[in-house]
Amino acid sequence: MPSLVQFDLIVIGGGVNGTGIARDAAMRGLKTLMLEKRDVASGASGANSGMIHGGIRYLRYDRKVTELACIDSGYIQRIVPHLLFRIPFIYPLSSANPEHRTAYERYIHYGTEVVMGIYDLYQPYKRGLPHVRLSPEEVYDLEPGIRRNLFAGLSMDEWGIDPHRLCALNAQSAARHGATVLTYHQVHGFLRGSNGQVQGVQVRDARTGAHREYHGKLVVNVAGAWAPKVASMAGVTVRMRPGKGVHLTLDRRLSNYGVISSAVDGRQIFVMPHEQTSIIGTTDDDYYGDPDDLRVTQDEVEYLLEGIEHVFPSIREARILRTWAGIRTTLYEYGQLEDALSREHAIYDHAAEGAPGFYTLLGGKLASFRIQSEEFTDVAAKQLGNDQPCRTHVEVLPGGEAFPNVSALAEAYRMPEPIVGRMAYRHGANAERICELAAAEPSLRAPLCRCEQTSYAEAVYCLREENVRKLTDLRRRCRVGMGPCQGARCAAPAAALYARERGLSSSEARAELLDFVGARFKGRRPVLDGEQMAQEELNRGNHFTVGNLDGSAPRE
Amino acid sequence: MSSAPDEVDVLVIGGGMAGAVAALSAARAGASVLVARRALGATAVSSGAVDVAPDPTAPPSDLQAQLLPPEQGAAAVARLHPAHPYGVLREKLPRLGESLRFLASSLPDLFDAPGERNALLPTPMGTVKPSAMAQRAQRGADAAGLPEGVLVVEFQALPSYDARLVANGLEEAARALGRKLAAVPFTSTFFRTVEDPHRPVYELAAMLDADGAVEALASELKPRLPKGMQAVLFPPVLGRARPDVAARLSAAVGLPCHELLSVAPSVPGVRLQEALDRALRGAGVELREGAAECRDLPAGSWMVGERPVAARAAVLATGKFLGGGIERVGRFRESVLGLPVFAGTRRVGEEYVGDLLDERVESDQVAFHAGVRIDEALRPVRADGVPASPSLFAAGSVIRGYDPASDKTGLGVAVFTGYLAGEAAAAAAKGVTARGGR
Numbered sequence: 001m002p003s004l005v006q007f008d009l010i011v012i013g014g015g016v017n018g019t020g021i022a023r024d025a026a027m028r029g030l031k032t033l034m035l036e037k038r039d040v041a042s043g044a045s046g047a048n049s050g051m052i053h054g055g056i057r058y059l060r061y062d063r064k065v066t067e068l069a070c071i072d073s074g075y076i077q078r079i080v081p082h083l084l085f086r087i088p089f090i091y092p093l094s095s096a097n098p099e100h101r102t103a104y105e106r107y108i109h110y111g112t113e114v115v116m117g118i119y120d121l122y123q124p125y126k127r128g129l130p131h132v133r134l135s136p137e138e139v140y141d142l143e144p145g146i147r148r149n150l151f152a153g154l155s156m157d158e159w160g161i162d163p164h165r166l167c168a169l170n171a172q173s174a175a176r177h178g179a180t181v182l183t184y185h186q187v188h189g190f191l192r193g194s195n196g197q198v199q200g201v202q203v204r205d206a207r208t209g210a211h212r213e214y215h216g217k218l219v220v221n222v223a224g225a226w227a228p229k230v231a232s233m234a235g236v237t238v239r240m241r242p243g244k245g246v247h248l249t250l251d252r253r254l255s256n257y258g259v260i261s262s263a264v265d266g267r268q269i270f271v272m273p274h275e276q277t278s279i280i281g282t283t284d285d286d287y288y289g290d291p292d293d294l295r296v297t298q299d300e301v302e303y304l305l306e307g308i309e310h311v312f313p314s315i316r317e318a319r320i321l322r323t324w325a326g327i328r329t330t331l332y333e334y335g336q337l338e339d340a341l342s343r344e345h346a347i348y349d350h351a352a353e354g355a356p357g358f359y360t361l362l363g364g365k366l367a368s369f370r371i372q373s374e375e376f377t378d379v380a381a382k383q384l385g386n387d388q389p390c391r392t393h394v395e396v397l398p399g400g401e402a403f404p405n406v407s408a409l410a411e412a413y414r415m416p417e418p419i420v421g422r423m424a425y426r427h428g429a430n431a432e433r434i435c436e437l438a439a440a441e442p443s444l445r446a447p448l449c450r451c452e453q454t455s456y457a458e459a460v461y462c463l464r465e466e467n468v469r470k471l472t473d474l475r476r477r478c479r480v481g482m483g484p485c486q487g488a489r490c491a492a493p494a495a496a497l498y499a500r501e502r503g504l505s506s507s508e509a510r511a512e513l514l515d516f517v518g519a520r521f522k523g524r525r526p527v528l529d530g531e532q533m534a535q536e537e538l539n540r541g542n543h544f545t546v547g548n549l550d551g552s553a554p555r556e
Numbered sequence: 557m558s559s560a561p562d563e564v565d566v567l568v569i570g571g572g573m574a575g576a577v578a579a580l581s582a583a584r585a586g587a588s589v590l591v592a593r594r595a596l597g598a599t600a601v602s603s604g605a606v607d608v609a610p611d612p613t614a615p616p617s618d619l620q621a622q623l624l625p626p627e628q629g630a631a632a633v634a635r636l637h638p639a640h641p642y643g644v645l646r647e648k649l650p651r652l653g654e655s656l657r658f659l660a661s662s663l664p665d666l667f668d669a670p671g672e673r674n675a676l677l678p679t680p681m682g683t684v685k686p687s688a689m690a691q692r693a694q695r696g697a698d699a700a701g702l703p704e705g706v707l708v709v710e711f712q713a714l715p716s717y718d719a720r721l722v723a724n725g726l727e728e729a730a731r732a733l734g735r736k737l738a739a740v741p742f743t744s745t746f747f748r749t750v751e752d753p754h755r756p757v758y759e760l761a762a763m764l765d766a767d768g769a770v771e772a773l774a775s776e777l778k779p780r781l782p783k784g785m786q787a788v789l790f791p792p793v794l795g796r797a798r799p800d801v802a803a804r805l806s807a808a809v810g811l812p813c814h815e816l817l818s819v820a821p822s823v824p825g826v827r828l829q830e831a832l833d834r835a836l837r838g839a840g841v842e843l844r845e846g847a848a849e850c851r852d853l854p855a856g857s858w859m860v861g862e863r864p865v866a867a868r869a870a871v872l873a874t875g876k877f878l879g880g881g882i883e884r885v886g887r888f889r890e891s892v893l894g895l896p897v898f899a900g901t902r903r904v905g906e907e908y909v910g911d912l913l914d915e916r917v918e919s920d921q922v923a924f925h926a927g928v929r930i931d932e933a934l935r936p937v938r939a940d941g942v943p944a945s946p947s948l949f950a951a952g953s954v955i956r957g958y959d960p961a962s963d964k965t966g967l968g969v970a971v972f973t974g975y976l977a978g979e980a981a982a983a984a985a986k987g988v989t990a991r992g993g994r
Binding site for chain 1: 622721725727820883884908918
C-alpha cells in the first residue's frame with residue numbers, strides 16, 4: 001500500500017542514536033519517521049552499564065573520545081537532570097605486600113594518578129569532582145567489604161543513568177515535535193529510484209503482520225548491531241567489529257561506591273551501585289553470532305565473579321538476580337585487542353556505493369549520543385536545505401523542567417515518600433501528574449511492584465503517555481518486575497492492568513504475561529543459584545502451578 | 557547432652573502437606589510421632605487446592621480432556637514418566653484415591669471427599685486449572701460446573717485481583733467447554749478506607765473472620781447484584797481462621813459464593829497449613845519448631861532444635877528449594893542428610909545450572925526435578941542404589957523426578973507419598989510389614 005506522506009528523514013533503529021536523531025530532526029522541523037523493530041532501547045542502548053561517563057579508559061587511546069563524551073555528558077545533565085545520579089568510584093591499589101611495594105606497583109599507582117589528573121581537566125564539563133588520593137584506612141572506612149591488601153586508593157567521579165528511560169524520553173520528545181515514532185515495525189526492504197536513489201522503506205508491523213511502505217527523502221541506518229544487516233538490504237556494506245559485553249545484576253546495593261578491579265587477564269571491570277541494585281560489568285569479546293541470538297555463557301559469568309572477588313571477597317555470597325548482554329558496535333579494525341578498539345563513531349554516506357540518500361551512523365558511546373545525533377542531523381539538514389540550528393542541548397527532555405519537592409508531593413497526595421522519590425527520579429517534573437492520577441483514583445496509590453517501588457499510578461501513566469506497545473515495554477519505562485522477586489508478585493497484576501487499559505481479552509493478556517515472564521527468565525537462567533532458586537520455585541509456582549499459563553483455554 | 561533423648565516411633569522432618577499427611581498417617585497406624593519443622597514451606601504459599609494430575613497425553617489447551625478422574629491422569633503420568641514419583645510407585649498407585657480420602661477425612665472443615673473428576677478452577681491470571689480436590693470455598697468455582705450467570709467481584713482495596721480478566725477468562729474457558737456462561741465483573745469498595753486504600757490479603761481475610769463482617773459485605777453487595785446472577789466469585793480472601801466464611805456469605809447473599817485459587821501470598825494456602833497443624837495436634841502429634849540434625853542414622857539418633865531425639869523411623873519431607881530440603885549453592889545438596897541429589901536420570905552436583913534449564917520458562921525444567929531418589933518402598937537411596945536406611949522414608953517434593961510447575965502434580969504427590977511414607981515409617985518402627993508393602 002503506497003503512503004501519501006513523504007518524510008524528510010526516515011530513521012531505522014530506536015536506540016539512543018535513533019531516538020536522538022529523531023528528536024533533533026523533528027526539533028529542526030524535518031518531517032521525521034523513526035522505525036524500531038522492537039521497543040526503544042532493546043539492543044545495546046538498553047544493555048550497557050547505564051553510565052553517562054567520560055570514558056577515562058579511552059584516554060589511553062582516544063583523547064578526543066573522552067573530551068567529546070565529557071562535554072556531551074554535561075549537556076545530557078542539563079536536559080534530563082532528574083535521570084542522572086552520581087556514582088563515585090574507588091580505584092583500589094593493592095599489593096601482595098603493601099609495606100614493600102614493587103617498582104611495577106608504584107608505576108601503576110603513579111601512572112593511574114597521572115591519567116586521573118588529566119581526566120580531572122575534563123571533569124568540570126560534567127560537574128564531576130577531581131580525583132582524591134585515599135589511604136588504605138580511608139578506603140576501608142568507605143567500603144568495609146574491600147579486601148585488606150591495599151597500599152592506596154584513588155577516587156573518581158562518574159554519573160549513572162537509566163538508559164531505557166533516556167531513549168523513551170527522546171522518542172517522546174521527538175513525537176511531541178511532530179515525529180512519527182513506530183516501535184515494533186521492522187524494515188525488510190528499501191524503495192529505490194531509477195538511479196539507485198533510496199526513496200523509502202518497506203516495513204512489517206511485527207504485532208499485526210501488516211506490510212507498509214514509507215517514502216522518505218533520506219534514510220539513516222542506526223540499527224546498532226543490526227546495522228550491517230540493514231545496510232545489506234540496500235546493497236551496501238557496513239563493517240563493524242561487534243563486541244559482546246556481559247553484565248550481572250545483584251539483588252541490592254553491595255557498595256555505596258563503584259569499585260574497580262582487575263580481571264584475570266588484567267582488564268578493568270567494576271561493581272557499582274545502580275538505582276536499587278548493584279551491577280557488575282563488563283566483558284568485551286569479539287562476537288560473530290546472530291545479534292538476535294545473544295546468550296550469556298557460564299565462563300563469562302565466572303570471569304566477572306572471579307575478577308570482582310579479587311577486591312570484594314564476599315561476592316560469592318551475593319545474590320545474583322540476572323545477567324544481560326549487549327553488542328558494542330565498534331568500528332572495524334583488524335589486529336587490535338577488543339579493549340584497544342576506538343570508541344569513536346562514524347557517519348557513512350552510501351552515495352558512492354550506488355545508494356544515494358542512504359546513510360549509516362555507527363559506533364560511539366551512550367554518553368556522546370546527543371552530539372553524535374547532532375552531527376548526523378547537521379548532515380541531513382544541509383542535504384535537505386534546512387538551516388535550523390540544533391537545540392537538543394538546550395531544550396530539556398520531558399520532565400527535565402524542574403525536580404519536584406518529593407516530601408511536599410508525598411504529603412500533599414498522601415503517598416509514601418519512597419514511592420514518590422522513585423517516581424520523581426524517573427519522571428522529574430511529571431511526577432506531579434502521576435500523583436494527580438492517584439488522587440483521582442485512590443486505588444492507584446497502591447504499589448504494583450514492591451521491589452522497585454512502582455505504583456499503579458505510575459504504571460498507568462507510562463501506559464497512557466509513554467508508547468508502551470507490549471507488556472515487556474513497561475519494565476523499560478518504570479522497572480516493573482526488575483527487582484529481587486523478578487515479577488513473582490507484580491507481573492500478573494501488571495498484565496491485568498495492561499489488559500484493562502488496552503481492552504485486551506484474557507487470552508491476549510495471558511500471551512503478554514507469558515512473554516514478559518519468559519523474557520525475564522532468559523536473563524536468570526545462566527546464574528540461578530542459592531536463594532534465587534527458592535525465589536524461582538515461588539515464581540514458577542505462581543505463574544505455572546497456579547496460573548497455568550502454559551495450559552488453559554486455547555488462544556482465541 | 558545431659559538429658560535423655562525424647563523417644564518417638566516416627567520423626568517427620570518437615571511440616572508441609574507431605575510431612576503433615578505422613579505424620580497423620582503414621583499416627584493413625586498407632587505410632588507416636590514428632591514433627592520437626594524449621595518454618596512454613598511451600599504448602600503455605602500454595603493455591604490451597606490439591607492437584608493430582610491433568611491428562612498428560614492431551615494438549616493442555618484441551619480443557620475437556622482435563623476433566624478426567626484424577627487417578628486416571630496419575631496412571632498416565634506413571635506410564636509416560638517412569639522416574640516421576642507416580643511412576644516409581646505405580647504398584648501402589650491404586651491407593652491414590654484412598655490417600656486423598658484420608659486427607660479429606662483428616663481436614664473435615666476444609667474438604668469434602670474428592671470428586672469423580674478434576675475441576676477446572678479459575679485463577680487470578682484469567683486462566684482455569686485442573687484440580688482434583690479443592691477446599692469447600694474453592695471447588696464450586698469449577699468452570700465446568702458453574703451456572704450461567706456469574707458475578708466476579710474485585711475489591712478496590714486489593715488491586716492485584718482483577719475481576720475483568722477473571723470474568724473474561726472464565727467465559728473463554730466455558731466457550732472452549734461448549735458451555736453457556738456470562739461472567740460480569742463487579743468492583744466493590746468494601747474494606748476501603750481513606751487511610752488505607754489498599755490492604756494485604758491476610759489482613760482482608762482476618763477482617764472477614766470478624767463477627768458481622770460477612771453480613772456487612774453481603775448487605776453491601778446484595779442491592780447491587782445485577783439480574784440473572786446465580787453465583788458469586790470472590791478474590792481468595794474468604795476467611796483465614798474461620799473455615800465457614802464462604803458458607804455464611806452464601807447464606808447471607810442468597811447465592812453460592814466461591815473464591816478464586818490464590819497465588820503467593822496465599823490465604824487459602826495458609827488456611828490449609830493451619831488446618832493441617834490443627835489436625836496434627838488433634839491426632840496427638842507433637843509439632844516442634846527447629847531444624848533436625850542427624851547424629852547417627854542407623855541408630856535413629858537425632859537432634860531437633862536443642863533436644864536429642866531417638867526415633868525408630870524417620871520421614872524426610874523437607875520440600876525442594878522453597879522448603880529448603882534441596883539447596884543449590886554452587887552445587888546441589890540435600891540439606892538434612894547429604895543424600896545424593898538426582899535430576900532427570902542422573903546424579904547432579906556441580907554442573908552448570910544453565911545446562912539443566914531450558915530457555916523457555918514454561919518448559920519442564922530438569923533443575924527443578926532435583927531431589928532424592930527413592931525405591932518402591934519410598935526409601936531414599938544412596939549413590940549405589942541401596943537404601944540409606946531401612947527405616948528412613950521420603951515424601952513430597954524432596955523426591956526427584958518431577959517439576960510440579962510443569963506437570964501440575966505437586967500437592968497430589970505430597971498427599972500420596974506422605975500417606976504411604978507415614979504408614980511405612982510406622983510399620984518400620986513397629987518392625988512389622990505394612991499393608992501393601994514387601
